[in-house]
Each structure stands twice: as structure tokens, then as C-alpha cells.
Amino acid sequence: MRTLLLSLLLLLLPTAAYAQEGDDDDSAEGDDDDSAAEEDLGPPEWEGHIDALESELEALKRSLEPPPKPRARRPLPKLKLDVGGRISSDIRFRVKEVAIGDWYDRRTLPVGFDRNENIAKLKIAAEISRFRGVVEMDFVLTGFPQADDLPGLSDRGQLQPLRIETHAAYIHARDLLFKGLDVRLGQQLVQWGVGDQFNPTNLLNADDLEDTLLFGEQQANLMARIDWTPLPSKAPNWTFSFVAVPIFRPALVPPSGELAIAATDRLPWAEEELRWRVHSEQEFAKQAGLPTIVGNVLVDTPAVNLRNVQLAARMAATVLNQDLAISFYRGFDDFPVPLQNYSAVDNTYAACENDPPFPEIRDGEPDEDEDCIDGVVSTTTTLHYPRVHVLGFNLTGEIPGIGLGYRLELGVFFPNETQIALHNDTILIQAAGEYDYDGDGEPGGPRPTIVSNKxxxxxxxxxxxxxxxxxxLNAMWVHGNVNEFGAGDFLQPVGWAVRQGAAVGRLPADEDDGTPLLTDCALNGEYATCAQETLRPKLADYLVFGMDLNFARNAGLIRIFTIFDLSGYTVQGYDIAAGERTNTFHAPFSEEGFSAVIYPSINWNFGYGFELGAGALFQLGKSHTVFGDPAAGGSVVFVNGKYSF
Amino acid sequence: MRTFGLLVALLLIPTFAAADDGPSVLAKMDESMSRAVDQYFEYEVVNEEKGRDPKVMELDVWIKGPMRLTEFQAPGDMKGTKALVRAHDQMYIYLPAYNKVRRVASSMTSGGFMGTTFSNDDISTVLYGPVYEGSLQSETDTAWVLVLTPKADAKTAYGKLVMTVSKKYIQPDTIEYFNRKDQHVKTETRSGYTCEGDVCNAESMKMVDHTRGDASTELVRRTWKVNTGVGDDEFSVRNLQN
Structure with a gap:
């Protein structure tokens, strides 16, 4: 601008000089004091010219339009794109075979490689202004070829099995309609529980127990979530949340869970006398060459309709420096319970214990002591997911003065009652139709209770x-493991879980060894004298203890994670000498009652996102215990590595 | 008479200058450190230990009053991890692998902050006056030396701090940390102060841990913004999960 004005001034100078000459002429014509004027030529006249020039310049300045000011640009929100992920590899080896079931229904997890998994995780988050979208997916290469026929050999999907897990795919709007209102839609996790790994109030997402080393992981699910923080600046931790899950998703159980169906002695209903009777009948049928197996398991998931939408609400706050929350959930438990059994004789199972495997043909007759069966009583079990309402309470903070952090998570469950219907085809002397529950000689009667409404x-x-x-150090008292459901604990000893069951007796043709006759137990109502069960509360207690030892400035981590079963086991049976049924309690740390998980690991972080680790998971206890159960998967050692970016 | 008055005034000047006692210097320092309504930093964090390759992390930090929010940007295994300090005894951590916000007890504050030589306690101490009593140990033309001891009701991992406070910036140049047994365990050096208006901040903060073979962590400031207008609601559990 200044340069422009200076240039104009320079351009105007000759014109001004010319005008000055003209002015001189005019003044000469009518001025008599020429000499005096000449004497005064110089500074005064120049001053006049300069004044004139200056006024002209000012006029010019005024006439010049000021250049338009550049319009202030409103800063536009920029798209922030955040890409990250992880490549990991995990190899596990089972160190000891675990097996369950008799020879005709044997299920085994052999010694050997249990997992050979490579995962490429990709996480993308895009954010602009108040809006955000997140996708997190795992591409999992399981490493075990699955082809077992000719077409399978030309199927890349079977030779290199790959699956995709979607852990997040949601959109999120912050301060949507007004400040403090957040909305999140899509595949997501809602983690309200303050407990570590064990969360009785995390009910909106189904549990994911597929990987036994990840205790308490949950599956993302499609849902709509609204969080309202009324005073986001003054009380940012006071939040009201509302969640709706339109479609129910069941828990993902570990592959070893399949072994549990071979445990046909773990009768699931509460009525003990009916259990004793069925134990006796199963043993009688087995002795008669028709043992019971679970041939098929069907799962009845809740129908997709408005009535089955899972709903939850929560209010969270910080009061006296403690974080607390109360919540309500209406929906379903994500672990199924039996709803219906149908049993029928299947003679295609006829076999002897030492029969050679297919396609070899047996040469010769069975040995004298060899066990043979004429077939099986094959049961088709239908499972369903019990409806439940849950009041949740979470509290976390620290105990003043000693800096001890605490976390309390409590869920009070109000389940709908589930009863099981038992039907059968003709089995030995049992007529086809619904089971005679009350033993009055007529089919039917009050159906047994699987989950009471207590x-x-x-x-x-x-x-x-x-x-x-x-x-x-981390220590937790866990009351009720993730898959335990229904009333029955030390507070209200009304419900037991059967861990092992049998009927001890002989057939009339057998030598009298002092045991009762199975015919009396199975057919004449004296089942109490035969039945024997190992029981534990439906809701057991556990001590979870963990220790992390960081060393080499957090590059190294030694972790020991343990779970001890504190509930013990009760063996119920008939004492012939006493003439009554008796209970024998095996304390938690006794030989029969001990059950624990010991999970040591070591991890080294090399920096820049690269880590290697190794460890072992030991599941200890007799097969009737919760962790010694073959269905828990047994003990494994592992090595893993990951690179995060 | 005027000459006499001037003489008295001149005699009094050193007396007034020496009147800077520990509490007042501490108060001035806290005031200097809290002049900004809020601040935003991007730091490169370099961990060094003898015999090992240095490890580098990147983190973003928002500070407002006593509140601090830290988010890790690198390396990949820590990316997305957030630590929120709402008060000295109210801390949270968000671990993206678990998708969960976890309250952190104050006993944890003696631990190293994400593998650095800075403890959670060091990171969470935004102002010193609320936690420590200050006494003036010595003074030079350029600095005060304060001895800070924990207040009776304060929870802190240290038994004593010896702090050299720059008179130019009224902020610490060095802080020597002593444990409860009066052993010198760490030394923090803050250097390269620059100012935005009357708000000054060190470009480098280096913590040397003498208990770990003089392993060190240096926070090198890459970006600094003052008074960004960040709201209080950013320092919330709600924000950690977003």
C-alpha cells in the first residue's frame, strides 16, 4: 500500500510542477509586488505546492477503494484418521491327555499342539468434529487344515482356515443434540463392571471363552447406546446410560466344552430324588447293555422380536471420591441350560470294547470280561437361554490412608424359572411318552426345575x-463364576450342581457283594440306596490372586495368575451300615476337593511394539472338580509373540 | 531529610529481597506454573539405560488446573492408552486392549509411569503447594533452592524434594527426589524454557533414576499450545472411552 502511494506521488510530481508554473503566470498578471514575490521565491512557494500535493494525495487516497479484506476463514474441522493394528502368533501345546466318557462315548484331547493361531488385527478410527467411526477386525489364521475328504483338498478355505472376528464397527457422536449427549451405534462393547476379568454386571455382551487364556473376554455385539452427562463440565462422571441390544448373541464356549456332553451323569435338575431315580435307571440300562449318551444337542436361541430386545440402564457417579454405579438389565443369560430331552434306543451303536477301529473287522469272539453293548440310549438335548433381570451395583475407589484400591461388583439376578421336559421312546420297560416325574405310574407330573425363580x-x-x-498384587473374591447361574450358595443352600453321579448296585444275577439290587433302585423306588453324587454349590466361591513383577524398567514382566476353588465338594451316598444317606465334605485344599488354575507367564517387551512371551496354564484337580474337569481343556504350555503398530 | 529517606530505602531493599521465604517462592512457582488456563503438549519420550538401545515413545498431554490427560501415540503396543488425573488421588487409566477404564489406586503412583523413570506420582503432581511444605534453603542471583516436605495429610511417594527454582522463569530447573529414608533416588532437570506471553514451559524434562543405574527418561516437547480452550469435560471418564 505504502509502495503504491509512493508511486502515485512520484507520478503526480510533474503534473504538480506544471500546475505550479501556470499558477505563477496567473499571479504575475495581477500582482504588483513582483520583485518582492521573486525575493520570496523558494521555500514559501514550494511549501504551498507541497501542501497542494499533499491535499491532492489525500484526495486520491480517499478516492482509492480500500482493497477488500480477505475474508476470515473459519477453521474447518479436519478428518483425523488413525490406523493401527497388531500381528500376533500363538502356539500352544497340551502336555497331558484329558479324556471323558466310557469307551463307547470316549472324548479325548490328546497331547500335542492345541493352538497354532496367527492374527492380523486392524483398527481404523476416523474422526471429524464430534463424530467418529471405528472398525476393529481380526483376521485369524487357525493353522490347522480341516480337509478330511477329497473335495476338501481342493478347498483353500479348508486347507488354510481363516476367520474374521469383528470386535468393533460403530459410529459415535459426541454432544449430538445438546452438550453431554453421546450416541454410539453398531458393533461394540459396553463394559460397566469394575471387577477384573470377572464381571457379573457386564451382561450386554456375551462372554467369549473360546480362548481359555483370556479369562473374561467378551464379544462385541450390535447395539444402540446413549450416554447422557447432564453437567459435563461440573460433574463429568455423572452419567446416565441406556442401551438396547436388538439381537441376542450366545456365549462362545471353548472347543473343549464339547467334552462336557459326555458327562451324562451330571443331571442338571434340582429335584434330588428324581436325580437318584434317573441315576439308577441309567445304571440299570447300562448293565442291560444300553448305556446313555448325549447324541445330539440343539440350541434354541431367543427369537428376534421386540419382546426379546435386551435393555439396560445405568447411572454412574463419583461421590466422596468413590466411583459408584447402579444398573438394570433385562435380557437373557448367555449360557444355555437344558429345556428338553428326548431319549431313544439306537442299536447302531452295538459294539464291544476291544473292537478294532473301522474298517477293520473283528476276528473272533469278545473276551469273557470284555464289555459289550447292544446299542445306546441316545439323548437329544435342547438348550435354551433363561430370561433374567439383573440389578447391578459397582463401587470402586481406594481405602483412605493406606492407598489400597478396591472394587466391588455385585449383580442381583432375578431369573425366570426353567423346567425341563423329559420324553422318551420305548426303552426297556419304560413306555414311550413323557417321563413319569413323580413316579405315580402316569406319564408327566411336575417337571423338574433347571433354574428356579429364586x-x-x-x-x-x-x-x-x-x-x-x-x-x-491383585486379590479377588469371586462369588459365582462366569458360567454359574441359579440360586444355591452358602447364603441359600438350595441348589447344587452335580459334578459326578452314579448308582452303585448289582443285577439279580450277580453275586451278592452287599450292594443293593439295581432293580430295586430303578424299578421299585429304592433309588436312595443306590445313588451316589458329588455336589458343589451352584454358585461357588473362588480366590483369584495375581501378581505382576515388572523388571528391567517394565521391559520384562513376570505374571502369576491363580484361581483357587474355595467351595469344596460334597459326596452324598448311602451308608449301608447306618441305613441312611450321608454327606462327606471334601474341603477346598483336600485331595478330593482341591481345584485350581496356576497361570505363570513371562513377557519381554523389546520396544517399538515388539513383544515375546511364554508361559503355562495348569488346570489342577480331580476330574469331578471345576478345573480338573477334562472339559476345561487341561494344561498347556505356550509361546507367543506380537508386533503392534 | 530526603537523603536520609533514600538511604533507609536502599538499606531496606536487600531485606525485602531476602524476605522471599519457602512458602512464598512455592506459591509464586505454583502461580507461574498455573498461569495458563490450559496447555497442550506433544512429547517425544526417550528412555535410555546403559547397555540398551534407547526406546522412544510419543504422547500427547492436555493440562488444565490440577487435571491432566495423557494419550500415548507410539509405540504400537501402547497406542491409545490414556491416563487421566482428575486430582492427586483420583486417577484412571484406559487400556484399549481391554476397552475398559480402570481406577488406579494411589499406592500405584509410586510405580513407573508406563515404563519411564517418571512415576505416576511425578506425572500427577501438577502443583506442589497443595502437597508439599516449602522452606528456602539458599538463594543465588538466579535461583532459589527450596526443600519441599510432604504435608501431613498428603499422599506422596517421596520424603523430600530439593528444588532449584529459576528466578527468571519462577519454575524448577532441577528437582532432586529423596525417598522416606532420605536417599537421593531421582533427579529431574528441566531446561530450554520458552514463553508464550507470561506462560513459560521447559522444552525438555529429563528424569534420571539413580536407583536403576541412572536410567533416564527425557520428555522432549515437540508441540506446545497455550489456552486452547479445552473444556473440563475432556478430563472425564466419558472422554477416555471415546
Whole structure:
């Protein structure tokens, strides 16, 4: 601008000089004091010219339109794109075979490689202004070829099995209609529980137990979530949340869970006398060459309709420096329970214990002591997911003065009752139709209870403390494991879980060894004298203890994670000498009652996102215990590595 | 008479200058460190230990009053991890692998902050006055030396801090950390102060841990913004999960 004005001034100078000459002429004509004027030529006249020039310049300045000011640009929100992920590899080896079931229904997890999994995780988050979209997917190469026929050999999908897990695919709007209102739609996790790994109030997402080393992981699910924080600046931790899950998703159980169906002695209903009778009948049928197996399991998931939409609400707050929340959930438990059994004789199973495997043909007759069956009583079980309402309570903070962090998570469950219907085809002397539950000679009667409608509570009370900045201790009392459901614990001893069942007796043709006759037990109502069961509360108690030892400035981590079963086991049976049924309690740390998980691992972080780890998962206890159960998967050792970016 | 008055005034000047006691210097320092309504930093964090390759992390930090929000950007295994300090005894951590916000107890604050030589306690101490009593140990033309001891009701991992406070910036140049047994365990050096208006901040903060063979962590400031207008609601559990 200044340059422009200076240029104009320079251009105007000759014109001004010319005008000055003309002015001189005019003044000469009518001015008598020429000499005096000449004497005064110089500074005064120049001053006049300069004044004139300056006024002209000012006029010009005024006439010049000021250049338009550049319009202030409103800063536009920029798209922020965040891409990350992880490549990991995990190899596990089972160190000891675990097996369940008799020879005609044997299920085994052999010694050998149990997992050979490579995962490419990709996470993309795009954000602009108040809006955000997130996708997180795992591409999982399982490593075990699955082809077992000729077409399979030309199917890449069977030779290199690949699956995709979607852990997140949602859109999120912050302060949507007004400040403090957040909305999130899509595949997501809602983690309200403050407990570590064990969360009785995390009910909106189904559990994911596929990987036994990830205790308590949950599956993302499609849902709509609204969080309202009325005073986001003054009370940012006061939040009201509402969630709707349109479609129910069941829990993902571990592959070893399939072994559980061979445990036909774990009768699931509450009525003990009916259990004793069925134990006796099963044993009688077995002795008669028709043992019971579970031939098929059907799953009845809740129908997709408005009535089955899962709903939840929560209010969270910070009061007196403690974080607390109350919540309500209406929906379903994500672990199924039996709803219906149908049993029929299947003679295609006829076999002897030492028969050679197909296609070899047996040469010769069975040995004298060799066990043979004429077939099986094959049961088709239908499972369903019980409806439940849950009041949740979460509290976390620290105990003042000692810096001990605590977390309390409590769920009070109000289940709908589930009864099981038992039907059968003609089996030995049992007529086809519905089972005669009350033994009155007529089919039917009051159906046995699988889940009673009595309320029950599951909780986690945990404490954590750090010593010297390198050792972190975590201890938790867990009441009710993730798959335990229904009333029955030390508070209300009304429900038991059968861990093992049998009927001890002989057939009339057998030598009298002092045991009762199975015919009396199975047919004449004296089942109490034969039946024997190993029981534990439906909701058991566990001590979870973990220790992290960080060393080499957090590059190294030694972790020991343990779970001890504290409930013990009760063996119920008939004492012939006493002439009554008796209970024998096996304490938690006794030979028969001990059950624990010991999970040590070591991890080394090389920096830049590269880590290697190794460890072992030991599941200890007799086969009737919760962790010694073959269906828990047995003990494995592992190595893993990952690179995160 | 005027000459006499001037003489008295001159005699009094050193007296007034020396009147800077520990509490007042501490108060001035806290005031200097809290002049900004809020601040935003991007740091490169370099961990060094003898015999090992240095490890580098990147993190973003928002500070407003006593509140601090830290988000890791690198390396990949820590990316997305967030730590929120709402008060000295109210801390949260968000671990993206678990998709969960976890309250952190104050006993954890003695531990290293994400593998650095800075402890959670060091990171969470935004102002010193609310936690420590200050006494003036010595003074030079350029600095005060303060001895800070924890207040009776304060929870802190240290038994004593010896702090050299720059008179130019009224902020710490060095902080020597002593444990409860009066052992010198760490030394923090803050250097390269620059100012935005009357708000000054060190370009480098280096913590040397003498208990771990003088392993060190240096936070090198890459970006610094003052008074960005960030709202209080950003320092919330709600924001950690977003």
C-alpha cells in the first residue's frame, strides 16, 4: 500500500510542477509586488505546492477503494484418521491327555499342539468434529487344515482356515443434540463392571471363552447406546446410560466344552430324588447293555422380536471420591441350560470294547470280561437361554490412608424359572411318552426345575496394591463364576450342581457283594440306596490372586495368575451300615476337593511394539472338580509373540 | 531529610529481597506454573539405560488446573492408552486392549509411569503447594533452592524434594527426589524454557533414576499450545472411552 502511494506521488510530481508554473503566470498578471514575490521565491512557494500535493494525495487516497479484506476463514474441522493394528502368533501345546466318557462315548484331547493361531488385527478410527467411526477386525489364521475328504483338498478355505472376528464397527457422536449427549451405534462393547476379568454386571455382551487364556473376554455385539452427562463440565462422571441390544448373541464356549456332553451323569435338575431315580435307571440300562449318551444337542436361541430386545440402564457417579454405579438389565443369560430331552434306543451303536477301529473287522469272539453293548440310549438335548433381570451395583475407589484400591461388583439376578421336559421312546420297560416325574405310574407330573425363580447374587470383591513400584498384587473374591447361574450358595443352600453321579448296585444275577439290587433302585423306588453324587454349590466361591513383577524398567514382566476353588465338594451316598444317606465334605485344599488354575507367564517387551512371551496354564484337580474337569481343556504350555503398530 | 529517606530505602531493599521465604517462592512457582488456563503438549519420550538401545515413545498431554490427560501415540503396543488425573488421588487409566477404564489406586503412583523413570506420582503432581511444605534453603542471583516436605495429610511417594527454582522463569530447573529414608533416588532437570506471553514451559524434562543405574527418561516437547480452550469435560471418564 505504502509502495503504491509512493508511486502515485512520484507520478503526480510533474503534473504538480506544471500546475505550479501556470499558477505563477496567473499571479504575475495581477500582482504588483513582483520583485518582492521573486525575493520570496523558494521555500514559501514550494511549501504551498507541497501542501497542494499533499491535499491532492489525500484526495486520491480517499478516492482509492480500500482493497477488500480477505475474508476470515473459519477453521474447518479436519478428518483425523488413525490406523493401527497388531500381528500376533500363538502356539500352544497340551502336555497331558484329558479324556471323558466310557469307551463307547470316549472324548479325548490328546497331547500335542492345541493352538497354532496367527492374527492380523486392524483398527481404523476416523474422526471429524464430534463424530467418529471405528472398525476393529481380526483376521485369524487357525493353522490347522480341516480337509478330511477329497473335495476338501481342493478347498483353500479348508486347507488354510481363516476367520474374521469383528470386535468393533460403530459410529459415535459426541454432544449430538445438546452438550453431554453421546450416541454410539453398531458393533461394540459396553463394559460397566469394575471387577477384573470377572464381571457379573457386564451382561450386554456375551462372554467369549473360546480362548481359555483370556479369562473374561467378551464379544462385541450390535447395539444402540446413549450416554447422557447432564453437567459435563461440573460433574463429568455423572452419567446416565441406556442401551438396547436388538439381537441376542450366545456365549462362545471353548472347543473343549464339547467334552462336557459326555458327562451324562451330571443331571442338571434340582429335584434330588428324581436325580437318584434317573441315576439308577441309567445304571440299570447300562448293565442291560444300553448305556446313555448325549447324541445330539440343539440350541434354541431367543427369537428376534421386540419382546426379546435386551435393555439396560445405568447411572454412574463419583461421590466422596468413590466411583459408584447402579444398573438394570433385562435380557437373557448367555449360557444355555437344558429345556428338553428326548431319549431313544439306537442299536447302531452295538459294539464291544476291544473292537478294532473301522474298517477293520473283528476276528473272533469278545473276551469273557470284555464289555459289550447292544446299542445306546441316545439323548437329544435342547438348550435354551433363561430370561433374567439383573440389578447391578459397582463401587470402586481406594481405602483412605493406606492407598489400597478396591472394587466391588455385585449383580442381583432375578431369573425366570426353567423346567425341563423329559420324553422318551420305548426303552426297556419304560413306555414311550413323557417321563413319569413323580413316579405315580402316569406319564408327566411336575417337571423338574433347571433354574428356579429364586433371586441370587454374584459378586466380585477385589483389592489391588503396589509394592515398591514394581510388584503389583491383585486379590479377588469371586462369588459365582462366569458360567454359574441359579440360586444355591452358602447364603441359600438350595441348589447344587452335580459334578459326578452314579448308582452303585448289582443285577439279580450277580453275586451278592452287599450292594443293593439295581432293580430295586430303578424299578421299585429304592433309588436312595443306590445313588451316589458329588455336589458343589451352584454358585461357588473362588480366590483369584495375581501378581505382576515388572523388571528391567517394565521391559520384562513376570505374571502369576491363580484361581483357587474355595467351595469344596460334597459326596452324598448311602451308608449301608447306618441305613441312611450321608454327606462327606471334601474341603477346598483336600485331595478330593482341591481345584485350581496356576497361570505363570513371562513377557519381554523389546520396544517399538515388539513383544515375546511364554508361559503355562495348569488346570489342577480331580476330574469331578471345576478345573480338573477334562472339559476345561487341561494344561498347556505356550509361546507367543506380537508386533503392534 | 530526603537523603536520609533514600538511604533507609536502599538499606531496606536487600531485606525485602531476602524476605522471599519457602512458602512464598512455592506459591509464586505454583502461580507461574498455573498461569495458563490450559496447555497442550506433544512429547517425544526417550528412555535410555546403559547397555540398551534407547526406546522412544510419543504422547500427547492436555493440562488444565490440577487435571491432566495423557494419550500415548507410539509405540504400537501402547497406542491409545490414556491416563487421566482428575486430582492427586483420583486417577484412571484406559487400556484399549481391554476397552475398559480402570481406577488406579494411589499406592500405584509410586510405580513407573508406563515404563519411564517418571512415576505416576511425578506425572500427577501438577502443583506442589497443595502437597508439599516449602522452606528456602539458599538463594543465588538466579535461583532459589527450596526443600519441599510432604504435608501431613498428603499422599506422596517421596520424603523430600530439593528444588532449584529459576528466578527468571519462577519454575524448577532441577528437582532432586529423596525417598522416606532420605536417599537421593531421582533427579529431574528441566531446561530450554520458552514463553508464550507470561506462560513459560521447559522444552525438555529429563528424569534420571539413580536407583536403576541412572536410567533416564527425557520428555522432549515437540508441540506446545497455550489456552486452547479445552473444556473440563475432556478430563472425564466419558472422554477416555471415546
Amino acid at each position: 433371586p441370587f447374587a454374584k459378586w466380585v470383591l477385589g483389592f489391588d496394591y503396589m509394592i515398591g513400584g514394581v510388584v503389583m
